[in-house]
Amino acid sequence: MKVDVLLGLQWGDEGKGKIVDVLTPDYEIVARFQGGPNAGHTLEFEGKKYVLRSVPSGIFQGNKLNVIGNGVVLDPALFKGEIEALEKSGHDLKSRLYISKKAHLILPTHRLLDACYEASKGDSKIGTTGKGIGPTYTDKVSRNGLRVGDILHNFEEKYNAAKAKHLRILNQYNYDTNALSDIEKEWFEGVKKLKEFTFIDSEHFINNATKSGKKILAEGAQGTMLDIDFG
Numbered sequence: 001m002k003v004d005v006l007l008g009l010q011w012g013d014e015g016k017g018k019i020v021d022v023l024t025p026d027y028e029i030v031a032r033f034q035g036g037p038n039a040g041h042t043l044e045f046e047g048k049k050y051v052l053r054s055v056p057s058g059i060f061q062g063n064k065l066n067v068i069g070n071g072v073v074l075d076p077a078l079f080k081g082e083i084e085a086l087e088k089s090g091h092d093l094k095s096r097l098y099i100s101k102k103a104h105l106i107l108p109t110h111r112l113l114d115a116c117y118e119a120s121k122g123d124s125k126i127g128t129t130g131k132g133i134g135p136t137y138t139d140k141v142s143r144n145g146l147r148v149g150d151i152l153h154n155f156e157e158k159y160n161a162a163k164a165k166h167l168r169i170l171n172q173y174n175y176d177t178n179a180l181s182d183i184e185k186e187w188f189e190g191v192k193k194l195k196e197f198t199f200i201d202s203e204h205f206i207n208n209a210t211k212s213g214k215k216i217l218a219e220g221a222q223g224t225m226l227d228i229d230f231g
Helices: 016-026 076-087 108-124 133-141 148-152 155-172 180-194 202-211
Strands: 002-008 029-032 041-045 048-052 065-068 097-100 198-200 215-223
Touching: 002 016, 016 041, 016 215, 029 202, 048 076, 065 202, 076 180, 097 202, 108 133, 108 155, 108 180, 148 155, 148 180, 148 198, 198 202, 202 215
Parallel strands: 002 215, 029 065, 029 215, 065 097, 097 198
Antiparallel strands: 041 048
């Protein structure tokens, strides 16, 4: 059994994706364990460049299993765009990419909350990407978020309840939510795409893989300085 971890030591954008792609021939499973769809990892494969935002960087290695783990926050709309771009490469992604049921979903209202919070800080704003990553992690820690596995059970009810909570917050800030319907349309198309993939209990999958002697590469997305404790 062998598990190695690759994690950036600074803010990110350190070339982690390229390193993972070089290392993957020595592993059987590449598991993305944290982060959201930020700038992404840029890989060049067979003369073409691809940007991986949520998909692990081992996806172009034909005999590797790739896992989007429970520590990742996932935007279905951005995932759909990423997958469709990768599918043009001719690779069979569905048989080689598994998604944790416990990975949290970035909701359309998370994007609005991200922009709202930034605007409210004025000159003290953080400078986020505006993709809703921070508010999604906030909901995860407070146990108010939706996870990939929720798609399988009473999802519309759960989604509407979470949306209502976020709208109450946005209304307190008098934030304009007119863009929400357009964002939702794209987002639910992404949910349909997400359901084409295999959802797993990633903790059991990885534990069983280690017990059976599989070699696993754990791929980090964020640099250390973006960590919740040290960033």
